[in-house]
Amino acid sequence: MENSDILLLNGNYSISLYIHVPFCRSKCYYCDFFSVPVFKTTPVDGIVEGILNQFDYYISVLPDVKIETIYIGGGTPGMLGHCLLKVLFSRIKSIYLRYHSTWNIKEWTVEANPESITGKFIEVCKEYGITRISVGIQSLHNDYLKILGRPGTSHDTFKALDLLRKYWNGDINYDILSGIPRASEKHISDRQEKNLLNDIDLLLRTSPEHISLYSLTLEEDTEMYRFVREGSYIAMDSSREEDMWIKGASLLEAEGYDNYEISNFSRPGKECIHNLRYWHMEPYLGLGPSAVSTMPYIQKTETGRNYPGIIRITGKADINRYLNGIKAKKNPFLNTNIEIISPADFLFENIMMGLRLKEGIPKDKFIKRFAKGLDEIFPGLIKQWKSEGIMKSGNNNYSLTKRGRFILNTLLLNIQKYMGLPSLQQIQVRWPQDKAPEK
Numbered sequence: 001m002e003n004s005d006i007l008l009l010n011g012n013y014s015i016s017l018y019i020h021v022p023f024c025r026s027k028c029y030y031c032d033f034f035s036v037p038v039f040k041t042t043p044v045d046g047i048v049e050g051i052l053n054q055f056d057y058y059i060s061v062l063p064d065v066k067i068e069t070i071y072i073g074g075g076t077p078g079m080l081g082h083c084l085l086k087v088l089f090s091r092i093k094s095i096y097l098r099y100h101s102t103w104n105i106k107e108w109t110v111e112a113n114p115e116s117i118t119g120k121f122i123e124v125c126k127e128y129g130i131t132r133i134s135v136g137i138q139s140l141h142n143d144y145l146k147i148l149g150r151p152g153t154s155h156d157t158f159k160a161l162d163l164l165r166k167y168w169n170g171d172i173n174y175d176i177l178s179g180i181p182r183a184s185e186k187h188i189s190d191r192q193e194k195n196l197l198n199d200i201d202l203l204l205r206t207s208p209e210h211i212s213l214y215s216l217t218l219e220e221d222t223e224m225y226r227f228v229r230e231g232s233y234i235a236m237d238s239s240r241e242e243d244m245w246i247k248g249a250s251l252l253e254a255e256g257y258d259n260y261e262i263s264n265f266s267r268p269g270k271e272c273i274h275n276l277r278y279w280h281m282e283p284y285l286g287l288g289p290s291a292v293s294t295m296p297y298i299q300k301t302e303t304g305r306n307y308p309g310i311i312r313i314t315g316k317a318d319i320n321r322y323l324n325g326i327k328a329k330k331n332p333f334l335n336t337n338i339e340i341i342s343p344a345d346f347l348f349e350n351i352m353m354g355l356r357l358k359e360g361i362p363k364d365k366f367i368k369r370f371a372k373g374l375d376e377i378f379p380g381l382i383k384q385w386k387s388e389g390i391m392k393s394g395n396n397n398y399s400l401t402k403r404g405r406f407i408l409n410t411l412l413l414n415i416q417k418y419m420g421l422p423s424l425q426q427i428q429v430r431w432p433q434d435k436a437p438e439k
């Protein structure tokens with residue numbers, strides 16, 4: 001299929017917008033997101049311009065589509081500096097308002113590292129209607145920050161927390177890491193557990209709306225992976241790490257935070273709407289290098305346009321190729337990877353994402369989307385999960401028990417064994433469900 005034959009589907013449905021700012025002060029050892037350090041010659045303004053041009057194009061072909069949430073992540077958005085952040089925030093709004101009469105964004109998050117949080121940063125966020133700041137804390141201990149290769153110190157974090165407490169009235173999320181490898185035998189894992197619990201305790205005193213407690217995963221293309229493989233770092237034993245995470249989670253739950261998704265905790269009603277939409281597999285548009293979009297599309301054919309399908313567009317993780325692609329305005333998909341998502345793959349993704357949530361997947365929504373229930377598609381398996389206490393029965397959602405969520409990866413491998421069945425190749429998808437008839 002030629003990229004120029006692809007048209008994104010316009011209609012009365014809503015999307016989330018993700019903007020990837022690909023700059024960081026330095027590269028953290030465990031990170032496999034696309035980001036580069038900023039030098040004098042780095043085209044920082046060019047990237048912002050590129051993101052805005054990309055947005056302008058998409059909004060012009062999707063004039064009836066509403067944006068429900070925005071998430072600016074990276075990278076470190078604060079690396080853009082206040083002036084460029086203002087340009088980005090204000091033009092996102094003005095471009096959208098060219099095609100829409102109201103600005104009705106339910107949630108607008110900006111990620112920030114502690115050292116990039118200043119009084120001015122908070123002021124700019126407030127001025128442009130950001131509703132949520134997500135702070136990448138990871139640890140309050142300098143020795144762990146050093147092991148992680150983080151650019152800031154715990155002093156920066158305490159300073160940022162103080163500024164947020166004084167000047168920020170919106171919602172806050174903290175990212176915390178459990179299971180950080182040790183740099184030597186001297187770092188006792190018992191002490192690590194105590195430190196993690198102390199960190200959580202200290203952070204809870206600032207009453208954040210949301211906390212993400214992640215287990216550190218060793219990604220292959222990272223320095224951390226190399227350090228562990230070469231023996232200069234010692235990875236934490238997985239059952240020890242699991243214990244530590246469970247204790248951290250219990251502390252959060254005891255303080256009234258709901259573990260609504262595998263790694264996420266929130267005060268009631270303060271779940272991250274943007275991420276909930278990912279877990280519910282709602283359409284999203286990604287801007288910036290390496291950003292991913294999953295959208296409904298239609299294809300031009302000789303006889304007209306065919307029925308909508310699902311497309312995934314992934315931008316190249318390369319600043320220059322991104323800028324060259326954006327300059328070639330006639331082909332917005334230049335230098336992106338385009339993948340058509342088959343109904344069976346989309347079904348699998350819905351299960352994989354939805355079962356991460358404590359509330360699971362609403363049955364009515366699932367049936368509207370796939371014309372069948374999960375128990376009709378995998379009758380034997382679902383019955384078995386229910387009888388083994390892995391899946392809850394008798395409610396309006398397909399949801400796993402706590403034990404089920406702990407072994408989600410194994411359950412997904414079970415599901416994958418069925419994916420080649422001929423019956424699954426017949427699956428029909430209606431997505432997005434709130435779209436108006438095609439124009």
Ligand code: SF4
Nearest residue numbers: 024027028031074075
């Ligand atoms: S600051 Fe965040 S995005 Fe940047 S390198 Fe570190 S972990 Fe990755």
